Amino acid sequence: MPETAPKKIxxxxxxxxxxxxxxRRHNFSEVALGYTPELAVEEARRCLQCKKPFxxxxxxxxxxxxxxxxxxxxxxxxxxxxxxxxxxxLPAVCGRVCPQEEQCEKNCSLVKRGGQIxxxxxxxxxxxxxxxxxxxxxxxxxxALPRLPASTGKKVAIVGGGPAGLTAAADLVKYGHAVxxxxxxxxxxxxxSYGIPEFRLPKKIVDGEINYLRRLGVExxxxxxxxxxxxxxxxxxxxxxxxxxxxxGLPWFMEMPGNNLNGVYSANEYLTRxxxxxxxxxxxTITPVKxxxxxxxxxxxxxxxxxxRTALRLGAEATIVYRRSRAELPARLEEVENAxxxxxxxKFLTLPVRAIADExxxxxxxxxxxxxxxEMDASGRRSPVPVPGSEYYLPFDxxxxxxxxxxxxxxxxxxxxxxIGKGGNVVVNSDSNKTSKxxxxxxxxxxxxxxTVILAMGAGRKAASSxxxxxxxPTPW
Amino acid sequence: xxxxxxxxxxxxAGEIARAVxxxxxxxxxxxxxxxxxxLTVSDWDREKGMISLVYLNVxxxxxxxxxxxxxxxxxxxxxxxxxxxxxxxxGNVLCVGGCYGIASIYPIARALKxxxxxxxxxxxxxxxxxxxxxxxxxxxxDRLVVITRDGSQGLRGHIGNLGKIIAGLPSPVNRxxxxxxxxxxxxxxxxxxxxxxxxxxxxxxxxxxxxxxxGLCRVTVGSxxxxxxxxxxxxxxxxxxxxxxxxxxxAYLNEESQPFRSSEAQ
Numbered sequence: 001m002p003e004t005a006p007k008k009i010x011x012x013x014x015x016x017x018x019x020x021x022x023x024r025r026h027n028f029s030e031v032a033l034g035y036t037p038e039l040a041v042e043e044a045r046r047c048l049q050c051k052k053p054f055x056x057x058x059x060x061x062x063x064x065x066x067x068x069x070x071x072x073x074x075x076x077x078x079x080x081x082x083x084x085x086x087x088x089x090l091p092a093v094c095g096r097v098c099p100q101e102e103q104c105e106k107n108c109s110l111v112k113r114g115g116q117i118x119x120x121x122x123x124x125x126x127x128x129x130x131x132x133x134x135x136x137x138x139x140x141x142x143x144a145l146p147r148l149p150a151s152t153g154k155k156v157a158i159v160g161g162g163p164a165g166l167t168a169a170a171d172l173v174k175y176g177h178a179v180x181x182x183x184x185x186x187x188x189x190x191x192x193s194y195g196i197p198e199f200r201l202p203k204k205i206v207d208g209e210i211n212y213l214r215r216l217g218v219e220x221x222x223x224x225x226x227x228x229x230x231x232x233x234x235x236x237x238x239x240x241x242x243x244x245x246x247x248x249g250l251p252w253f254m255e256m257p258g259n260n261l262n263g264v265y266s267a268n269e270y271l272t273r274x275x276x277x278x279x280x281x282x283x284x285t286i287t288p289v290k291x292x293x294x295x296x297x298x299x300x301x302x303x304x305x306x307x308x309r310t311a312l313r314l315g316a317e318a319t320i321v322y323r324r325s326r327a328e329l330p331a332r333l334e335e336v337e338n339a340x341x342x343x344x345x346x347k348f349l350t351l352p353v354r355a356i357a358d359e360x361x362x363x364x365x366x367x368x369x370x371x372x373x374x375e376m377d378a379s380g381r382r383s384p385v386p387v388p389g390s391e392y393y394l395p396f397d398x399x400x401x402x403x404x405x406x407x408x409x410x411x412x413x414x415x416x417x418x419x420i421g422k423g424g425n426v427v428v429n430s431d432s433n434k435t436s437k438x439x440x441x442x443x444x445x446x447x448x449x450x451x452t453v454i455l456a457m458g459a460g461r462k463a464a465s466s467x468x469x470x471x472x473x474p475t476p477w
Numbered sequence: 478x479x480x481x482x483x484x485x486x487x488x489x490a491g492e493i494a495r496a497v498x499x500x501x502x503x504x505x506x507x508x509x510x511x512x513x514x515x516l517t518v519s520d521w522d523r524e525k526g527m528i529s530l531v532y533l534n535v536x537x538x539x540x541x542x543x544x545x546x547x548x549x550x551x552x553x554x555x556x557x558x559x560x561x562x563x564x565x566x567x568g569n570v571l572c573v574g575g576c577y578g579i580a581s582i583y584p585i586a587r588a589l590k591x592x593x594x595x596x597x598x599x600x601x602x603x604x605x606x607x608x609x610x611x612x613x614x615x616x617x618x619d620r621l622v623v624i625t626r627d628g629s630q631g632l633r634g635h636i637g638n639l640g641k642i643i644a645g646l647p648s649p650v651n652r653x654x655x656x657x658x659x660x661x662x663x664x665x666x667x668x669x670x671x672x673x674x675x676x677x678x679x680x681x682x683x684x685x686x687x688x689x690x691x692g693l694c695r696v697t698v699g700s701x702x703x704x705x706x707x708x709x710x711x712x713x714x715x716x717x718x719x720x721x722x723x724x725x726x727x728a729y730l731n732e733e734s735q736p737f738r739s740s741e742a743q
Binding site for chain 2: 184185186194222223224225228229230249250251253259260262263265266268269272273277278281284285286287288290360361408409410
C-alpha cells in the first residue's frame, strides 16, 4: 500500500476519557475527564450538519447545535463558545448533567452510523475550554461578554439561585433589565452546588458559570430567604416582576417505621453535608459526615446514584435498594454504569418496610420484602408487587432516602394569591410560566416537582421571555 | 461572655432586625467553609439594625464565635428562620427560661406583655453566678421567679419544682412557654402535663440549611414527623417525643466535642 493513501475517517463516536473505576472510587475528582481539543475536533467533524436538525428541536433551550459543532470542527473554539452561550448560560454544567440521550442526541441522524454525535461532550468541551482561557485571551474576541442593550430601567427579582433562576437572570440581563437573584443558602447554584457531587460536577465549574453571570451584571444576594426576610409582596413593591425558582427542596422519606433513627438521612442532607459543606474534606472543614460501613440508598434515580457513589468514596460499601428491576431504574444509564463499574451493589425487587435500631438508637439494618413485577402501571413500567411472607433482613449502619422531593413550601405558604397545585407546586401557565399572581412568574421544580436541571433552565428561559414581553408592553394579567 | 460558658454576640444585621419576631432564629457561619449553626435571636433593635444572640459554647464554631472581637465580620448570617412564637391574649402566662433560654424567653415575654397578658417569668440555673438579664426581664415581667440548684438566689430547687410554683401563684396559669435545653423543656412539660396547661417549647435540633431542605431536624410530634426548622421550632411540649429528640441531638456529639478533647483546643 502506498504511503500516501488517505487515512480512512473513523466514523465511530469518540469516547470520552474517564478515570479508571478502581482509582476514581477512592477520590472526589471528576470521573469524566473531557475531550482533548483533538478528540473534540474529530467528533465535531462527524456531524452531518442536517438541514432540519432534530437535535435543536429536542433541546429545551434551543441551542443552535449544528453551528457550534461546525465551529469546533473548524477549530474556532472561541466562536463556538460564543454561539453556545447565546442560548445556554451554563454550558459546562449542561454538558455534564443534561440527559442528552433523551433530548438532543436522541434523534441524531448518526445514531445508526457510528453512534449519535456526542453533543453533550462537545458542549462541555467548549464550556471548559472557555473557562480555561486567561481573561486577556478573550478580551476583544467574540467570546468575551456579549454586548448588552441599553438599560430598560426595569427591575426583576429572581427568587432562588438554581438552574431556573440563573437562566432567567442571564436572559433578562441580556434583554437590558436589572436583575437581582435572592438565594437562601450561602452559595449560589441551588442543586448544582448542594446536590450534584463534585465528582460529577466540580464546584469550580459551577462557580465559573456563576461568575460569568456576575460579569454580565446580574446582582446576587446569598443568605437571603424570601418568604422569611422579605415576602414576594414586599419584593413586588420594589421590582417590576418576580420570578420564583425555589426548587423542590422538601425531602420525602419512604413511609416506614424507623426513619428518625440516627444514621438515617435524606439524600438532601447527605449530599449537602458532603457537597455544599465539603464534609469530604473533614476535618479540614468543620461539618462532618459519619464514616459509615454499609450504606443503603433507597431509590433508583440519579440522586440515588450520586448518594451511593458518594458513600463509596467516603469508604463505605454502598447498596442501592430498589423495588423494581434494573430496566426500570429512572437514573441515566451512564450513571448506572458508572455506579456499577465503581462497585456499587444493587438489590433489585426489594422493598424496605422497616428500619431497625440498635441499642444506641442507631440504625442497624432494614427489614425488606421481595417484590415481583406485575402489570403495567400508569408510568408505563411493570409495577412491583410484594411477595407475601418474603421478609428478610439486610444489615446497614446508614440508610439514605433518595426517593424525591416536594416543592419547597416557603413561598407558597407566605404568598397570598399564588395558586398552589395538589403536590404543593406553584401553578403556572405552560406557555408563559405566569402564575395566578400578577407580575409573578415561576418555573423549575417549584412548578413541576422534582425534574432535571435542563427542564428548569428551559422554564427559566420561557419565563424570562414572557417577563420581557410584559415589561415592554404590560397587558392585563 | 455573659456568665461562664454563655456568650452574647450583637450583630449589625439591619434587614433581619427589622423582620425578626419573637421565637425566630438565624443561622450563621463564622468562616468560609465553616459549619452553619442555628441560634435564637434573643433581642433586637429595629432602628439601629442590631440583633443579639446568646449561645452556649459547645463546639468549634461557638468557640470561634466567642473568640471574635468587636468589629469582626461574619461570612453568613441568614434569617429570620422558623415560625414566630404564637403571641395572643392568653391571660396568665408563665415564661420559663434556663441556660440560653433565659435570654430567648425575653422577647417572647415582652411581646406577651405588650399583648396585655400577665407574665410570670421563671428562670433557672445551677447557681446565682449563672444568671443574667434579670433587670431586662423585670422590665417585661409582672413577676420574676428565680430558682437555683444551690439556693444561692431565689428558691432552692430546679425545674422539677415548676408544679409547686404554679400551685403557689395567685391565679391559674393559662399557658406556659419554656425555652432552654431540651432536658429543661422536657422536665417542664412533665410538670405541666398533669395540670393540663398548654405548654409550648422551642426545640433545639441539629440543622444544616434551616429552610426545610435537609430534614436533619426531624422530630416526632404527636403521631407525625415534623421539621423543626419550617414547622417549628415551637411545638406543644406534651406532644413531643422527647426520647427521640434527645437521641437525635446526640448523633454528632462525638464530632462536636472533638475540638475540646484534642490538644489544639485552648
